[in-house]
Amino acid sequence: xxxxxxxxxxxxxxxxxxxxxxxxxxxxxxxxxxxxxxxxxxxxxxxxxxxxxxxxxxxxxxxxxxxxxxxxxxxxxxxxxxxxxxxxxxxxxxxxxxxxxxxxxxxxxxxxxxxxxxxxxxxxxxxxxxxxxxxxxxxxxxxxxxxxxxxxxxxxxxxxxxxxxxxxxxxxxxxxxxxxxxxxxxxxxxxxxxxxxxxxxxxxxxxxxxxxxxxxxxxxxxxxxxxxxxxxxxxxxxxxxxxxxxxxxxxxxxxxxxxxxxxxxxxxxxxxxxxxxxxxxxxxxxxxxxxxxxxxxxxxxxxxxxxxxxxxxxxxxxxxxxxxxxxxxxxxxxxxxxxxxxxxxxxxxxxxxxxxxxxxxxxxxxxxxxxxxxxxxxxxxxxxxxxxxxxxxxxxxxxxxxxxxxxxxxxxxxxxxxxxxxxxxxxxxxxxxxxxxxxxxxxxxxxxxxxxxxxxxxxxxxxxxxxxxxxxxxxxxxxxxxxxxxxxxxxxxxxxx
Numbered sequence: 095x096x097x098x099x100x101x102x103x104x105x106x107x108x109x110x111x112x113x114x115x116x117x118x119x120x121x122x123x124x125x126x127x128x129x130x131x132x133x134x135x136x137x138x139x140x141x142x143x144x145x146x147x148x149x150x151x152x153x154x155x156x157x158x159x160x161x162x163x164x165x166x167x168x169x170x171x172x173x174x175x176x177x178x179x180x181x182x183x184x185x186x187x188x189x190x191x192x193x194x195x196x197x198x199x200x201x202x203x204x205x206x207x208x209x210x211x212x213x214x215x216x217x218x219x220x221x222x223x224x225x226x227x228x229x230x231x232x233x234x235x236x237x238x239x240x241x242x243x244x245x246x247x248x249x250x251x252x253x254x255x256x257x258x259x260x261x262x263x264x265x266x267x268x269x270x271x272x273x274x275x276x277x278x279x280x281x282x283x284x285x286x287x288x289x290x291x292x293x294x295x296x297x298x299x300x301x302x303x304x305x306x307x308x309x310x311x312x313x314x315x316x317x318x319x320x321x322x323x324x325x326x327x328x329x330x331x332x333x334x335x336x337x338x339x340x341x342x343x344x345x346x347x348x349x350x351x352x353x354x355x356x357x358x359x360x361x362x363x364x365x366x367x368x369x370x371x372x373x374x375x376x377x378x379x380x381x382x383x384x385x386x387x388x389x390x391x392x393x394x395x396x397x398x399x400x401x402x403x404x405x406x407x408x409x410x411x412x413x414x415x416x417x418x419x420x421x422x423x424x425x426x427x428x429x430x431x432x433x434x435x436x437x438x439x440x441x442x443x444x445x446x447x448x449x450x451x452x453x454x455x456x457x458x459x460x461x462x463x464x465x466x467x468x469x470x471x472x473x474x475x476x477x478x479x480x481x482x483x484x485x486x487x488x489x490x491x492x493x494x495x496x497x498x499x500x501x502x503x504x505x506x507x508x509x510x511x512x513x514x515x516x517x518x519x520x521x522x523x524x525x526x527x528x529x530x531x532x533x534x535x536x537x538x539x540x541x542x543x544x545x546x547x548x549x550x551x552x553x554x555x556x557x558x559x560x561x562x563x564x565x566x567x568x569x570x571x572x573x574x575x576x577x578x579x580x581x582x583x584x585x586x587x588x589x590x591x
Contacts, residue, residue: 098401099239105276105405109257109412112268116261123458126262127194127424128340137271138351141413142338143358144270144277146173146329148414149230152281152407155363156390157383159370163307167367172321174359176329181352184506186345188336190577196333196502197429202574203505204513205567211520213429215497216333220422221473222490223334227415228254228477233388234408247477250411255470258416259463263341266416273409277362280406284399285391286365292394293372302375320539323546324491331494331502334414334421345577419473423465431465485536492531496545497524500553508557509568515557523549 120126133141151170158166180188193199197213231250235241241249257265293299299307306312329335342348373386376394380386391403480486500523501516527545534540 097398101401113257113260113265116265119264120262126459129263129267132343133341135347135351139354140274141270142355144274144413145417149411152410153387155366156370156387159367160374160386161383162313164367165312167363170363172325174356176326178356185348188339189342189348217425219490219494222486224418224473225476226487230411251474254416259466270413273413276409277406280403285403289369289372293375334417423469427465492527492542496527500549512557512560514560515553518556519549519553522552
């Protein structure tokens with residue numbers, strides 16, 4: 095294992111080195127939180143694919159393939175569909191808004207009165223997303239070093255917190271690009287063909303396994319529908335995803351770079367399912383489907399290659415963890431703490447502050463850096479204490495989709511939507527989801543179904559029953575959507591490829 099250990103250690107040290115380098119770039123709030131809004135298509139595509147394809151997509155995707163066969167690809171496939179929908183239909187408009195958080199978008203659209211509650215919901219979602227990613231370190235380091243769960247979480251979490259705190263989005267973008275390359279080589283180019291060959295090829299896999307393992311809908315129609323509702327729609331509104339859209343250097347980059355990333359996700363989904371299906375042939379009686387990835391890597395891959403593939407799994411977890419961490423810290427600082435201390439600047443007058451690295455800008459960078467550190471410590475402590483992460487993440491996703499999907503998409507698509515309607519939709523949808531989870535169970539499908547429907551009904555009814563949004567607010571919103579606001583000097587620098 096010495097060669098494998100060397101590969102992993104070099105990879106981890108490299109992540110810290112990139113974080114240190116990124117610290118020299120992050121001199122303003124814009125550079126620190128959204129990489130100066132000037133990523134080119136290559137970096138944008140790679141980093142967007144990296145953040146959405148985390149530990150759940152890699153380890154969990156292989157596990158679903160082990161359990162259900164090719165139809166196990168549907169979870170990651172719906173993530174890719176969501177990213178494609180976001181990129182094609184919404185990303186250009188989102189990028190032109192020149193905001194930092196989803197709640198700032200709601201403030202801008204509804205007149206500065208709809209972002210407080212949404213900030214709390216979004217913070218809970220991003221926190222739990224970071225926590226579940228951090229817990230995944232325990233699985234990987236256990237395979238590598240037979241390491242204690244708590245120590246593994248602290249080690250993996252500390253590395254992510256360190257490079258994220260140092261350089262913000264610049265460090266995360268650069269490390270995600272490395273992680274994207276490592277995942278592509280490790281999972282798609284190495285593990286996938288080796289797993290299929292070890293299982294005897296597709297003909298042997300078909301001979302060894304029941305026919306339902308090769309049924310595209312074998313996982314079940316209701317499960318696929320739930321995946322679409324949670325993951326596809328979740329991709330449209332998550333702060334962690336939007337914050338990456340904000341990094342795009344142009345409308346074209348946001349649209350076509352995201353389309354490339356979404357297509358990559360579809361390929362990654364199928365690869366994970368095929369690897370899991372091969373693992374079922376090789377190890378038909380594993381204790382848990384989620385053990386399939388670690389088992390096939392540990393037992394079937396040669397040294398060196400094994401280290402690279404485990405580094406790919408580590409890369410998948412780190413990319414999601416770091417993206418969720420900076421999103422969590424950004425929401426906590428900009429949408430919650432700033433409002434509590436009464437010093438928030440509304441999204442409608444926040445465009446010019448990105449222009450220079452003034453004293454105020456440097457103070458904002460230090461403040462955001464401090465929040466990443468604080469949220470990072472909270473994530474690590476929560477990850478150590480938490481046992482049932484599936485339930486925790488389900489609660490977060492249900493609240494996100496049930497409470498925020500309607501007012502966000504409604505604001506983008508329906509000009510008659512009002513602040514009162516948005517607030518009612520968030521409150522009623524969120525409360526409905528919580529109440530129904532208490533009634534049906536946290537893992538049931540009904541809470542998100544009925545929560546979303548109640549949110550939609552309340553949004554439409556209350557919006558129609560209340561005065562239309564101030565024309566001046568809508569005019570400012572349309573100006574921002576059209577990209578006719580003045581752009582900061584720093585954002586006119588040529589895009590990084």
